[in-house]
Structures are given as C-alpha cells and as structure tokens.
Amino acid sequence: MLLKLLVTLVVLATATFALSESESASATTFPDPLPLTGPFFFVHDPSLVQRESDGKYFLFTTHDKAGIITATNLEGPWTEVGSILPNNSTIQLPGRDDIWAPDVSFHHDQYYAYYAVSTFGSQNSAIGLATSRTMEPGTWVDHGLVFNSTTGDAFNAIDPNLSIDEKGKPVLSFGSFWDDIFQLSLTDNLTAVTSAPIGVSFNSTLPNPEEGAFIWKHDEFYYLFISSGLCCGFNASALPPPGNEYKVFVGRSHSARGPFLDKDGVDMRQTGGTLVLGSHGNVYAPGGQVIFTDRKTGKDVFVYHYVPAIDSPAPFDDEFSSLGLNGIDWSSGWPVLTEL
Numbered sequence: 001m002l003l004k005l006l007v008t009l010v011v012l013a014t015a016t017f018a019l020s021e022s023e024s025a026s027a028t029t030f031p032d033p034l035p036l037t038g039p040f041f042f043v044h045d046p047s048l049v050q051r052e053s054d055g056k057y058f059l060f061t062t063h064d065k066a067g068i069i070t071a072t073n074l075e076g077p078w079t080e081v082g083s084i085l086p087n088n089s090t091i092q093l094p095g096r097d098d099i100w101a102p103d104v105s106f107h108h109d110q111y112y113a114y115y116a117v118s119t120f121g122s123q124n125s126a127i128g129l130a131t132s133r134t135m136e137p138g139t140w141v142d143h144g145l146v147f148n149s150t151t152g153d154a155f156n157a158i159d160p161n162l163s164i165d166e167k168g169k170p171v172l173s174f175g176s177f178w179d180d181i182f183q184l185s186l187t188d189n190l191t192a193v194t195s196a197p198i199g200v201s202f203n204s205t206l207p208n209p210e211e212g213a214f215i216w217k218h219d220e221f222y223y224l225f226i227s228s229g230l231c232c233g234f235n236a237s238a239l240p241p242p243g244n245e246y247k248v249f250v251g252r253s254h255s256a257r258g259p260f261l262d263k264d265g266v267d268m269r270q271t272g273g274t275l276v277l278g279s280h281g282n283v284y285a286p287g288g289q290v291i292f293t294d295r296k297t298g299k300d301v302f303v304y305h306y307v308p309a310i311d312s313p314a315p316f317d318d319e320f321s322s323l324g325l326n327g328i329d330w331s332s333g334w335p336v337l338t339e340l
C-alpha cells in the first residue's frame with residue numbers, strides 16, 4: 001500500500017514536471033470540477049439530460065448496460081437507479097451485454113438514446129437506438145441497429161452524437177480511431193441512415209486517437225468537441241507520455257456538417273483542434289464530454305469524466321472514473337472552462 005503510494009507520487013511528480021516543460025508556453029490552467037456530495041458512482045462517457053417535465057437530472061454512462069444515475073441537484077447526491085438496456089441490446093454483436101457511450105436527447109416528445117455495441121479495439125461495432133418517454137429504468141424500448149462497421153472500414157461505428165443541422169436535418173456524428181470522426185444523415189424519424197459516412201475530424205499522428213465527438217450550437221457557430229488520446233487502462237507506474245492521455249479539443253463551423261476550424265484556422269480534418277481541457281491536479285485524462293444548459297440557472301454546463309490522480313482508493317485506475325462538471329465562458333467565441 002505504502003509502496004504503491006510512493007510510486008504514484010513519483011510518477012505524479014515526473015508527469016507534472018514534463019507537463020510544465022511542454023506546456024509552459026501556453027501556460028494553460030484549468031478550473032477544478034464542482035465538488036460532489038454523496039457516495040462514489042462510476043461514470044464514463046457521460047450524457048446528462050434534464051427531464052422536460054420536472055427538471056430532474058439524468059446522467060447516463062458506459063457499462064452497467066448503459067447505467068442511469070439521477071439527482072435533483074447537480075452537486076448530488078447522485079443515485080444509480082438502473083440501466084437503459086438491462087436485457088442487453090438486440091444487436092447480435094459481441095458487446096451487446098455491455099453497451100457504451102449512450103447519447104440521450106429529446107425529440108418528438110420522447111428521449112432518444114443512441115448507444116454503441118463493440119469490444120475494445122474492434123471495428124466489429126454498431127450504433128443502436130432506444131427510446132423512452134420518461135428516461136426511467138424499465139421504460140426504454142430498444143429499436144436495435146442504426147448503423148454498423150466491420151473490419152477494414154475507414155471508421156468505427158461507436159460514440160454516436162445526434163444533432164440537428166442548420167436546415168433542421170438530423171446528423172449523427174460518430175467514430176473512434178481509424179480515420180476518426182464521421183457524420184451520417186438520418187431520416188426525419190431518427191431511426192435510419194440516408195447517407196454514407198463523411199469525415200469531419202482526423203488526427204494524422206498515430207494512433208489517430210480521436211473519439212467521443214459531440215456538437216453543440218452556441219450563437220452562430222456549431223462547435224465540434226472531441227476526446228483525443230487514451231481513455232482507459234492506465235497503470236499508475238507506467239503512464240503514457242504526458243499529453244497522450246484523454247483531453248478535449250474543439251473546432252467550430254457555421255454548419256453542423258463542418259468544415260470545423262480551430263482557433264488558429266486549422267481544419268480538424270488536418271489534425272486541427274484547440275485544447276479545452278487537459279489533465280491537471282486530481283483530474284487525469286478528462287474526456288467523453290457533453291454540454292447541457294441547466295434550466296435552473298440558465299448556465300451551460302460542461303460535463304465529462306476523468307480518472308482521479310490523487311483523490312482515489314487507486315489513483316489512475318479507471319474503475320474510479322468520476323463526473324466532472326464546469327461552467328463555460330463563451331465571451332471570446334471559444335469555450336473557456338470556469339468553476340461552476
């Protein structure tokens with residue numbers, strides 16, 4: 001136990017040193033996430049939705065068959081109440097009993113949850129859809145396959161995010177590694193695909209580590225956020241080189257379909273991206289990000305998961321992946337995180 005703590009501290013010191021060397025030019029600092037009350041709960045690839053009828057917060061996570069966690073205050077306590085698909089996905093692929101990255105949004109008087117069926121490192125993947133009128137456990141109806149990928153495709157059909165473009169048409173962003181982030185057009189009833197995938201973001205540096213895309217409209221721009229780097233499976237005594245763990249980049253466009261350019265005008269298809277959030281303090285490998293507007297306060301909230309680097313029974317162990325909540329200052333036209 002002591003030995004482990006010592007090793008962790010040494011690694012932490014090394015990591016901090018390397019970071020301060022490579023990032024001193026930009027002197028980037030990030031605010032800490034909102035402190036939460038109540039017992040620990042696991043979150044990875046969060047989706048956070050406030051119920052239309054009563055403002056209750058519903059948080060959805062990878063694993064636990066797309067776990068549902070609810071609260072009446074953002075600070076918590078958060079309660080694990082069940083799963084979207086307790087009986088597994090109807091999609092007949094490996095991973096149907098452990099679905100990932102549920103993406104929930106409200107359309108046509110119901111909640112749509114796009115989810116991913118896959119296994120780690122595989123392109124034998126699919127995006128599925130379930131719907132519910134209340135988001136409560138036991139109310140989700142599985143509609144099964146929306147889109148899939150197989151070995152040899154340029155893309156991996158996971159990490160879906162639905163958005164509505166400037167013409168009112170649904171567009172599904174998705175992707176993970178290989179040629180990174182793509183978009184598909186959907187039918188107006190949101191259940192089927194009507195186009196081939198089109199690439200919108202690509203990191204040319206191996207291992208081309210972009211995933212977790214989502215699009216958010218603010219004022220006249222559509223912002224494409226991605227998670228870049230390694231999400232999981234960290235070993236506290238052999239962390240990846242600093243900066244190769246998860247972090248969040250953004251680019252923006254006048255169209256939900258891109259092209260998305262970063263602050264320096266670099267196209268995200270050419271490894272562009274402006275850093276929004278990276279590791280700092282207790283926050284390691286933040287990503288899986290989304291935004292929602294809190295109807296209680298009118299504030300936009302930046303929602304993500306991170307692996308606790310210090311404040312954890314097992315620092316850097318992604319089994320303790322936690323919820324991060326911050327505010328957003330949009331005044332520069334680019335999202336800058338604030339305390340909440």
Ligand SMILES: *[C@@H]1O[C@H](CO)[C@@H](O)[C@H](O)[C@H]1NC(C)=O
Binds near residue numbers: 086087
């Ligand atoms: C879900 O999948 C698991 C693992 O394959 C299996 O044990 C379980 O019986 C399945 N549940 C249902 C309801 O089919």
Ligand SMILES: *[C@@H]1O[C@H](CO)[C@@H](O)[C@H](O)[C@H]1NC(C)=O
Binds near residue numbers: 162215292
């Ligand atoms: C997907 O994007 C929509 C808005 O475009 C947002 O409301 C929703 O939270 C996003 N969900 C995820 C999981 O990215």
Ligand SMILES: *[C@@H]1O[C@H](CO)[C@@H](O)[C@H](O)[C@H]1NC(C)=O
Binds near residue numbers: 086087137138140
């Ligand atoms: C899961 O399957 C059981 C047994 O078939 C059924 O009673 C239950 O309603 C199902 N749950 C959901 C959420 O579909």
Ligand SMILES: *[C@@H]1O[C@H](CO)[C@@H](O)[C@H](O)[C@H]1NC(C)=O
Binds near residue numbers: 092093145150
């Ligand atoms: C996945 O897509 C391929 C064609 O791209 C198709 O042949 C295959 O049947 C699909 N798999 C599933 C599970 O739908």
Ligand SMILES: *[C@@H]1O[C@H](CO)[C@@H](O)[C@H](O)[C@H]1NC(C)=O
Binds near residue numbers: 188189191192
């Ligand atoms: C959705 O719309 C498409 C055509 O736009 C149709 O083929 C399909 O049956 C519809 N699905 C549902 C569930 O209504």
Ligand SMILES: *[C@@H]1O[C@H](CO)[C@@H](O)[C@H](O)[C@H]1NC(C)=O
Binds near residue numbers: 235236237238
């Ligand atoms: C973690 O890394 C150390 C140092 O490289 C290695 O000795 C150990 O076996 C690794 N642990 C696991 C679980 O892979």
Ligand SMILES: *[C@@H]1O[C@H](CO)[C@@H](O)[C@H](O)[C@H]1NC(C)=O
Binds near residue numbers: 210
């Ligand atoms: C591209 O990938 C490299 C290697 O993981 C990483 O260092 C870099 O930050 C990434 N850049 C973007 C914009 O994703």
